[in-house]
Amino acid sequence: MTSTHVPDQRTRHEHLIEIYRKVVTVRFAELRIRGHVEAEGFGGFWHPGIGQEGLQVGAIAAMQPADYLYYAHRGLGYAYAKGMDLTALFGDLLGRAVGSTGGKGGGTVHFASAEHGVLGQGGTLGSNFVLGAGTALASQLLGDGRVTVVFFGDGAAARGTWHEAAIQASVWKLPVVWVCENNGWALSARFEDQSPTPNVADRAPAYGMPGVIVDGQDAMAVMDVTAQAIDRARRGEGPTLIEAKTLRIRGHYEGDRQPYRQDQVQGDEIPNDPVHRLGEHIAVEERRAIDAEARRTVEEAFDAALAAPRPDRSVIFEDVWA
């Protein structure tokens, strides 16, 4: 894979550094949240994205700032990579007024940032398929040149909304890119037990679109295929289905004891760790400096969020109506 598709004029190495910085920041964020959940408990459900940060950050690295993002529920890597403020993200998680949702968040949150094109998430899996296609339709209608990227899991790929959105998006050549994080599990269901084909990407031909499989632990490779798909979408050639192969390291939610799981990966082992894969290409000193800064950024943001006030209960009546 060449670097022709990277979205701006920086060198490939500069990109790698930037991606590493984000991946490692998300990693520290993941660990910080886990620590908090383990120590303090948690209202709601936190779905850790640890181990999947590389593909999240890699794919988003191929987007333009104005492009639209519908993220999935596994972690906050997507939103951070798209430019959202960490304190706002932690604030959402902790139900603080500084959260991007003004404190309505908490648990499996609905981050959003109109400014960064982070359009949110539906709590019902697969609803993002139709919304994402619709946003791409708006871009086509307005001629604004934006592309919409929609993340989803291997489990969500079974929802009928996929079928309805994908057929229409393909026929209308909508500028949308679908990124499947295939981590092998949908809660307790193994992908291999619930899919008639070995890969989600095998379904792409039914929709007349390219299906691309990529190693989801290789952030740079994910960036490259996503960049190609985004280019194609922006050229008006329609959607692409990208399947990033990854692995769910932890339970479905933090605290899930995974009684259903017999595979090797347990606890903290991250095979083919995207942090290490990227890190290998960076000089040790530089990497240490990035790591230290990332850790500090996370600590400061988390502390700021923790210290922020909770919203007044009256906010429940806000934002029902525009």
Next chain:
Amino acid sequence: MTSTHVPDQRTRHEHLIEIYRKVVTVRFAELRIRGHVEAEGFGGFWHPGIGQEGLQVGAIAAMQPADYLYYAHRGLGYAYAKGMDLTALFGDLLGRAVGSTGGKGGGTVHFASAEHGVLGQGGTLGSNFVLGAGTALASQLLGDGRVTVVFFGDGAAARGTWHEAAIQASVWKLPVVWVCENNGWALSARFEDQSPTPNVADRAPAYGMPGVIVDGQDAMAVMDVTAQAIDRARRGEGPTLIEAKTLRIRGHYEGDRQPYRQDQVQGDEIPNDPVHRLGEHIAVEERRAIDAEARRTVEEAFDAALAAPRPDRSVIFEDVWA
């Protein structure tokens, strides 16, 4: 295609005669209904199946009596072919107490016959996908050896219920056969404008199932491919997607003036008419006798239905609860 898959010991020619008899009976029924609608008007919507009778009868000829049927909305060929009484079918249409629904029918009816395994139809397109898979699941659970056949149109194939049902049916190897009547139109929408692939059957590989295309005007060919699919299903090897290529001769409903339509076929022309295709193989005398009998059967049944009383209005309170 050999005759190995015909479901019983009759000769292929005996089968052809029987299929012809049913096809021509359905044709007369179609014409009788059209005449009635044109002369008397009609409460509701009648979706003519004229020109598509060959594939409906052909596919059903491959079924065993105990097998289950979910039909589509295009005519009544399916239900008649599965053994239902014509007077009951016309009675449904005309809102008579003799209808299989006891008079609740009328217009786009919901025929049913528990006795003949005719399980009905959902008024929302595509709902039969999930119901059909479910009935096949019941057969798998009960080990009753039955197969479920589900008819649907090229338009209905876009519904998400297809995706949800097909994945699960394939993974569980449910004994279900999907028969798509691709007549090129979904109301005013051309299939070619709304499908990312040239054929519905092109979508089968996404679901790990065989996709078979057959000339829907060739009733015997449809019987053969359906018989193969049913055998496969009965053997426990899972579902098959059959696409029968046909053409919608008339409007979407009787009375539809089709302002959206520019293609050649108009009015009464039936290219590649399944009646003629079958008829060519039958001696003229024999054919005439069958035709005469079919016409008489239809007339008698229609008259009987017309003469039957309408139900009392009190039936509206029946059958809400078991």
Next chain:
Amino acid sequence: MTTTQAPPATDRVTSYSRAINEALAEEMRRDERVFMMGQDIGTLGGVFGLTRGLQEEFGPVRVRDTAINETFIVGGAAGAALGGTIPVVELQFADFLFTAADEVFHKLAKWRYMHGGQFTMPVVVRLPSGVVGGAGAEHSQSLETIAMHVPGLKVAVPATPADAKGLLKSAIRDPNPVLFFEHKGLYRIKGPVPESSDVLVPFGSARVARSGTNLTVVATGLMLGRALEAAEQLAPRGIDMEVIDPRTLVPLDIDTIVASVEKTHRLMVVHEASRTAGFGAEIATQVQERAFFSLDAPVWRVCGTDTPLPQDPDLEQACIPSTDDIVTAALALAAV
């Protein structure tokens, strides 16, 4: 349709469906961000003909025929609204709310709230509703109450051509999602409609369709005409009915209804939707909450039966209130 006011000089008489068609055309002319999608709305002009001529005027890019994919029609509209457009979509039958229910009741209704108010959701879903003669149990329902129960959706139920036009224009300009229930049985009725393209009917303002003194009747959609007919039949029998059409259920102009009941002391709600847990119950409850001591009798309901709707056109009429049913009930209620 009986109305008490003569049409003002600047009105002309047109049909309910034409009025809707005009509203769509005018709003699309006014704002380029408005677009439409749905099944068969383009070349065909809609199964009920509501969008006729619009694809000719605005082109196939702004008037789009979709596949049979209600989740996309509504969910795609939600996404398109987030992307800066104003989608006006049609479900071919209001019942198909159920084939896109997650999109309607979760995405449209809650997206703004769930994401802390950062987005607006200016989507109109047009919903041909009610019995039309033989369309069956899944193509004839009146589902507006469900929309009323789920917070975040505005709900319009126009009963006249003027209201259909004026409310639809308001709906398209509203930054909130609106479920717009058009009654299929009213598409052909005619009535006065303002000439000007600037006349809007605001949401949350009930219309007193007939003023009276003995008994208040609240009715919507197809039932409004029947209630007005019933009123004419009852007048010579000494019952002077006030007939109120709320026009929108969310927001609901309960003040106008309460004021009427304070005058008449008796209330009857008439709706086509099945009786149990229909919007009649909500109106009855709010009225007794607010005007309990003004009521001389219980609030009564004349409603659709608690049954699915049969396919047969005659039986289907047996499932919804007739003018006679309203007359009979009114006589009985007046006597309580």
Next chain:
Amino acid sequence: MTTTQAPPATDRVTSYSRAINEALAEEMRRDERVFMMGQDIGTLGGVFGLTRGLQEEFGPVRVRDTAINETFIVGGAAGAALGGTIPVVELQFADFLFTAADEVFHKLAKWRYMHGGQFTMPVVVRLPSGVVGGAGAEHSQSLETIAMHVPGLKVAVPATPADAKGLLKSAIRDPNPVLFFEHKGLYRIKGPVPESSDVLVPFGSARVARSGTNLTVVATGLMLGRALEAAEQLAPRGIDMEVIDPRTLVPLDIDTIVASVEKTHRLMVVHEASRTAGFGAEIATQVQERAFFSLDAPVWRVCGTDTPLPQDPDLEQACIPSTDDIVTAALALAAV
């Protein structure tokens, strides 16, 4: 949970979730046609643990893990019922009724009717319902009223372990489709449950959970406990509340409620679902229809707010009635 009767000698104390689990196991043992499907109900035993141990006992053929396909879970159940089995399916959250709404409100509710009564539809859909602490706007709703409005569905809303078990067993034996709303916030509560596997709680029989003289309160699910707590707090203040749990909304035992109101002359309905067009309105309306002249005051409602539910667990509590809210309202209503 406070109850007025001491548990009979043959009861033992167990949890609401255990009671449900027992009902499932007993009915599967009793009738081979009963099977279950849903997401994560097999190896995991359900996200809320309700089906734990059942796949071990009955095997993966009768306790089946599905993909994420709610239309199949419900529509497949409908088809499986037509094929001679008795499906008991789980939607992971009651809110997912909306991802399978066509299947629930059209297929389950109307198939028998549409096809002239030739088929029965013995399907139970288990629906973990209500707020549970941070599950958000699309995982916390109380949607039972919608099911009440669409004819053809029975609706159970058990509030105690005994009722959860007894009603679920009745539901599985019922030839009609049943939506079984289990309250997620009650899964861990404990209460007396009969030892015998033959004890059924019939549908349509309300339970007087506390008898009283001044004020009738109707409450379901999580609200029942809060109403009973409120009653204890109010007793010393001179208000003797009668608390009634209808247990099923379809059929609804309105007779028991009306009889109580004829004694107390005041009624308050408490529910977690959003206020507008919730089942409180239906109960209020039926009561004033039938017992208008027995009422000394309007029927009041203490309900969930007309807002989506925020994700935050504390804010979410602000959206549903607390014990304090019930106490305050009861004091005010008693003073009307």
